[in-house]
Amino acid sequence: MKRRTFLNRIGSILAVLGLTEAEWLTLGNRYYYALAQPSPRKLALLIGINQYPKIPALSGCLTDVELQRELLIHRFGFQSSDILTLTEEQASREFIEAAFLDHLGKQAQAGDVVVFHFSGYGSRVKLETSPDTMQNALVSANESQIAQNETIVNYLLEETLLLLLRSLPTNRVTAVLDTSYSAPSSIIGLKARVLQESPEAKLIAEELDFLKELKTQKSRSTPTVLTTTSSSKQSAREAVFSGFSAGLFTYALTQYLWEATPATKIQVALSHVENSLYKLGSKQQLDLNSTQKNQQEALLVENLLPDSNIGAEGVVRAIEEDGKTVQLWLAGLPPQVLLYYGVNSRLTLPTTEQLVLRSRSGLTAKAQFFKIEGATPAQVGQLVQEAVRVLPKNINLIIALDTRLERIERVDATSGFAAIAHMSTVVAGEQPADYIFGKLQQTPSRYGLFTLDGELILNTAGEVGEAVKVAVLRLAPKLSTLLAAKLWRLTENEGSSRLAIKATLETISDISSQALMQRQTLRTEISEKSLPTDAINRVSTKSRLIASAPTPTVPIGSRMQYRLENQSDRPVYLILLGLKNNQTATAFYSWETPQEPNTTDNKPLFREVVIAPGETLTLPQTNAGSEWVIPGPAFFSEQQLIFSTAPFNATLAVLNTANYPTPDEHPIAPLLKSLDVVQALLQDLHNASFVKTEMNGTAADSYILDVNNWASLSFTFQVV
Incomplete structure (x- = not known):
């Protein structure tokens, strides 16, 4: 697409963003200057939308963008100037497509690494060209408009995105879509990133025209597309963690990639991510969408080209003026461990100096040198590896109370769980939790225990008309077992263990x-x-x-x-x-x-x-x-x-x-x-x-x- 056409397409968006055309050109010049840099380059376009004008807000999409950005910079060597992030109102359909063409399409060359990420709502929409089928679509920030009693949806079709990805001249293209297209069957559980489809909705004509144009172009790459679900019956979920919200898929994926070595196969990585998702309360089955032969056997090194073979639990983000206190980003710790990662835990710098954790808020923490005398000063960007894990002994199983419970039911449930050792309750969706206590959807007069994605745990449903306190008491033996499992999960350390x-x-x-x-x-x-590339590519038969x-x-x-x-x-x-x-x-x-x-x-x-x-x-x-x-x-x-x-x-x-x-x-x-x-x-x-x-x-x-x-x-x- 010509530069003038590109500017015409985003002209209305620039006003919303408060940017003049001259400012946009200045911003773009930085990217064009980078074209002269040696290959392979690493480019990323990261999209995250929490706030939508007319539909309920999400809460973890901006964190997803931050998780990806920090990972790409500190673990995979991306330059911050080569990562373009579009969040909230910036992420309109027009602006996403224009940014893709300008930031990725005009810059990427053969052998370059490209990453695209989207966190937000997904939905399905009928096209006038094929009225009998529903098409998957990403819901943009300016998702709809009303015209002459008709709803016009301004979605970015999944097919459009795939064609854009295939138009890039490099095979090192990875897309991560933390969204879904079909509404969950259960109304209990974590917030789902899906907007219920509307049979009356019509896709905006400009998107259909753009799709038609893309179909005339020749495919030049076979991208790897990682999606949150492989089944139309599943939904992408986001959850409240310790001081932040995030998409389960993005958090689990980025956490694993912090610790993993580059010689890990993509399919093995997905196995670890699904394992992590299960511990976070979801049985999402991930999907790898690629036409490339043997893509499941491909190595991460082939797609992302990490800077080193050494994994980490985090990175030094800032150093305070005294030089003794450093700010850490700890996205490499397993999610279930982060919540209980205690003061006095230790992490090691590449210089072998140890840092002692003093406080933590969300994914960031403050730490000080274990021995200050003679310590080599820390530097921003240094990776940190876990050395000592400190966990409190007084850990409870946290039960979220379903918001559909009546006030008296919540009072009785809170009282019942308080009478059981090592149990605590929160309101569902407001604080981190392990399981949900709520009513059965088909029979609201029955109570049961649910996973965080709304699946009823076998043999936990009571009889019709059962009192709340009786239901809680009946669940006590199972709750003890689930707490035991929570505790043994806190020992997981495949990434950080020094025991071979x-x-x-x-x-x-x-x-x-x-x-x-x-x-x-x-x-x-x-x-x-450190292994040479040819050694990494030699995968054992076993x-x-x-x-x-x-x-x-x-x-x-x-x-x-x-x-x-x-x-x-x-x-x-x-x-x-x-x-x-x-x-x-x-x-x-x-x-x-x-x-x-x-x-x-x-x-x-x-x-x-x-x-x-x-x-x-x-x-x-x-x-x-x-x-x-x-x-x-x-x-x-x-x-x-x-x-x-x-x-x-x-x-x-x-x-x-x-x-x-x-x-x-x-x-x-x-x-x-x-x-x-x-x-x-x-x-x-x-x-x-x-x-x-x-x-x-x-x-x-x-x-x-x-x-x-x-x-x-x-x-x-x-x-x-």
Whole structure:
């Protein structure tokens, strides 16, 4: 499109933004000057819209833009001048398309890296050219206008965006769409980024004309498009976190990319993101839209070209005048951990200096040098890696009360939950929460427990007419199990652990085994060595066995095992805990029967699972007596493998007081006293940390975990 045409198209928008044509030209000149810079360049266009003129506001889209911008600059080496952000009223359809053509279309060259991001409402609209079908569309900031009793919608068609992406002359194009197009079936749960379609709405003629023009152009690239959902029945969600709101998909994706190494495959990255989404209360199934051959096997390095192979939990954003206090951006910490990331946690600079966390507000924190004398001054842009995680011991399960509850129902529910240990309540949508207590949509006189995306947890619905306090009391045992799962999720540290562990979930047959999912600690001596590009591109044959679906499915009756590799120089001890359907806790049981004289009824005891340095262990051991066979009916499983350099003495002591299954039962079976077990496990991890002796004031009411002494890897799969 010619420059004059471009300016004509955005003329009306400039007035809204308060920019003169001369100011826009000056802004554009900066981008044109950059054309002379050496390739490959990295360009990004980031769109975020919270406030819409005529429809309810969203709350996390501007945070999404900030999350992406900080990631691209500090983790992937984008220049801030090469990142164009359009937010709120700037993000009209006309301006988005014009900015795409000018900022990306005119600048991108072969081999350049391009990122496009959109956070906002999505919807569906009929086109006059095909009235029998609905088309996906992104809802722009100036979404509609009324003319002669007809609603004209000013949407950006998804098809238009895809054609724009394909028009770019480089194959290193990635688009992230944190939006959706179909309204959720449940009215309970997190806010959905979808605007209900209107059969009477008509798409503005200018968009149809632009689409027609784009269809005449030749495609020059095969972009990678990451979308929040792969099913029309699912919706993109956003949530309230600790001091901020964000899209679940954007937060989970950017958090993983902070910690990940560039040699990670895109599909493996999506597996991690889906895993994270599940822990945030959503079963969104992500979609990878690309016509490029073997795109699922492509490496992140091919699309984003990161500056280094070293991941991080955050970055230094600013340094205060005294030079002793630094401001950190901590978007690399797992979302479930950030909320409880305690004062005195430590992070390491590339100079090996340690920073001690003093305060945190949302994603930003203030920290000071652990030892100020002789410390090398920090610099803005330095990455920081987790060294010590401090977690409070008094963590509650947070239950959000559905806003549809009557006032008296909320009062009774608040009173009921307050009577249960380690429980607290908030109003849904106002503060971070773990689950929702509310009414069933079909039968409002019944109460149940829901995930944050509105899915009723199995076997939590009560009888018709049940009193609120009775319903809460009935849920107490399940709430204890869910709190236990919340606590073990706080140990996850695949990105930051310094303990070299690799775990592979496999299905097995009489002939061979096939890997479904693989997890490996990323920050070990071997993984941090800089690798040449050709070495990164050589992917091992074994890793190619990992399933193509982000969350693998396992048929009922499958035989399964974990293959665990201790790549460290120390023996490691292992605990495996699990959660089925957000309802039942499970564990792996390894047994021994003590041989005591003059005793015929010896009680079998739970024993340590230990892996020697450099050794590989299959769990359970491959023999007929201890096979792990997946039972029916269908269920969703989350499992956490927790490794430590010290024995789990306290954990085993609690396990051995329970009426556990007998040895002839399945090796993975229900976990009794789950909350007691997990609290003991956290104490064992605390005891394994040598650094706690330096933090006597913190140790009494906190767990202090050293990344050198533990690793915690998470697996999820669907049984069908």
